[in-house]
Amino acid sequence: MYSSSPFIFSLLLLLSIPAIFYVAPRILPPKTLPAIPDLDEADDLALFRRATLSSSSSLRLPPPPSPPKIAFLFLTNSDLSFAPLWELFFRGHHRSFNLYIHLDPNSKLNYSLLTPSFVGRFIPAKATQRGSPTLISAARRLLAAALLDDPSNAFFALISQHCVPLHSFRIAYRTLFSSPRLPSHRRKSFIEIVAHEPNLMNRYVARGDGFMLPEIPFEDFRVGSQFFVLARRHAVAVVRDRRLWKKFRVPCLKAREDSCYPEEHYFPTLLSMQDSEGCTHYTLTRVNWTGSVGGHPHLYGPGEVTADLVRELRRSNSTYSYLFARKFAPACLEPLMRIAESVILRD
Template sequence: MLSTYSSPFVLSSSCCSPPHPFLLAPAYSPPRPLPAIPDPDEIDDLALFRRATLAADAGSGGGDGGAVAASLRRRPAAQPKVAFLFLTNSDLSFAPLWERFFRGHERLFNVYVHADPSSRLLLAPTPSFRRRFIPAKATQRASPTLISAARRLLAAALLDDPANAFFALVSQHCVPLRPFPSLYRALLSDPPAAAGRRRHHRSFIEILSGEPGLWDRYVARGDAVMLPEVPFHRFRVGSQFFVLARRHAVLVVRDRRLWKKFRLPCLRSMKDSCYPEEHYFPTLLDMQDPQGCTRYTLTRVNWTDSVGGHPHTYRPWEISGDLIHELRRSNSTYSYMFARKFSPDCLDPLLAIADSVIFRD
């Protein structure tokens, strides 16, 4: 005979009734996601991206360009230009080195900077960076906010100058490895188009599949959350830093279908597998135009002793001509043009070898 016992979880309909299983079980707690992108930020971005898409479709600089482009200088279409998109949350410590890189090529490039609003930039920007900051929103690791920031930069560049043909995303820790003409030639050296086809510039973006841990990255937002838009066999990974051809920049800014998946926050329990900015761009371009991408990045990164998802950070005592030559080498047809990650105090030793090594082929 079952004994009775006093408990607030026992049903009162019968003194001998067993405890109700649902009342004894612990309350179910659904997995907690990381913070999502605020709705006002998303609404602002959609309006910006719509203007940029319309401007690109019209083949113009976008009329007044809205608030984002209001302070950016305008030029008539000319030779193809490279838009350098700096994504930063700290000082642009290597601006003097980039000035050396840009010197004499002012008609072939534009600079755009997205600086996290919480960052305090203590160093006055050098001429190429002055008044080149776009309205920015907060960014953080393990968050699609880094995708949004890159898309804002692309949109601002599309609105600002119709001559922007290539869009190079770099960080404050990136430095150039070769002179500007070397980069320009590499970007323009597309293979001849097939008979009857228009010649298109290609994008330099790393696109990888079958990488270790890819499944954990795919389910970082939850099981089956990416379906049906992004089945696992179409999910890709690659470097956050790329050089996109103009048509691909427009494709990214226009996208809504994949973005509605990648904008979802990761689960807190999967934070260590959450790198949306390394997945969205390679997945989107591999699904939309795989033949138009080199599948290769122009930015060299040293992952041999990474810590907490951060690559090796070069220090002043490591800077030498031999290091620059080593960082340029690749297994691809193209040499690396940029490298990261360098500590801010590397500026002086880098400037010391700028003319004799970095900007000499």
């Protein structure tokens, strides 16, 4: 009887090993933040291939007869509260822009708030989450949809539901196409690219020490605003990329969650490495980081909305004044509409 005990013990131990591997992940806390589902990644890859092939084919064709357009890419997970203000901004210029919306499918949208320019402009979307590469995927989806939709889309402006215009459409268009005869391969992208930032190393190792190597050495790692205006060739470069994406698609370590802002690094790093001279290194979207909390910028309330605030937000140390600004609370719509015609949209 006793002689069989070691055998039984060994057998039980052997049988328990699979159970440990099955139960442990359900008991122990995850080591990484949530990853992008494989099915979502496969869908995106097919979409990006179509957009890349379509754009490559269009390069061999004569330029489209219509004037170049701005593609406005709205990335949102809540109501588009400022649609009435944007509608005034777009008024009379519908031959010069296209609009695309990526709405998190887990969000509930009040469709009664949508104005005509926004109706029917939703693209197939996937779930997004702050601090994860899903925000990068959503922006790439918007770029791909706009590339496929209209070869006249020459610039691609990423906008959030909290963004508002600071100038008229006429000024925005003139800013981007300041040299209308400039060939498309020489148009610059308005994207912030910063090489030196105090916490850059912490962000670089958010997925683990040395994980970004060899594709992205630390000296090539960049940071910048999530919101940009890309020239068409750079939009194509983004949806075509596989090399850097295989690093950025990996979720950050849970222990380094406070340093995980992939959407602020992927686009500036990629374009800095591929065509730094073709980018302005500054954004056209103004954000106020004074008193930021939890990585969120200052949220303007209705009591702060004045003509002086708009004029202040326009000011920039770069070549051009800011065209857009964030982050505004939905309650700001009424005071913004009061000064829309007299201040914001007045040339």
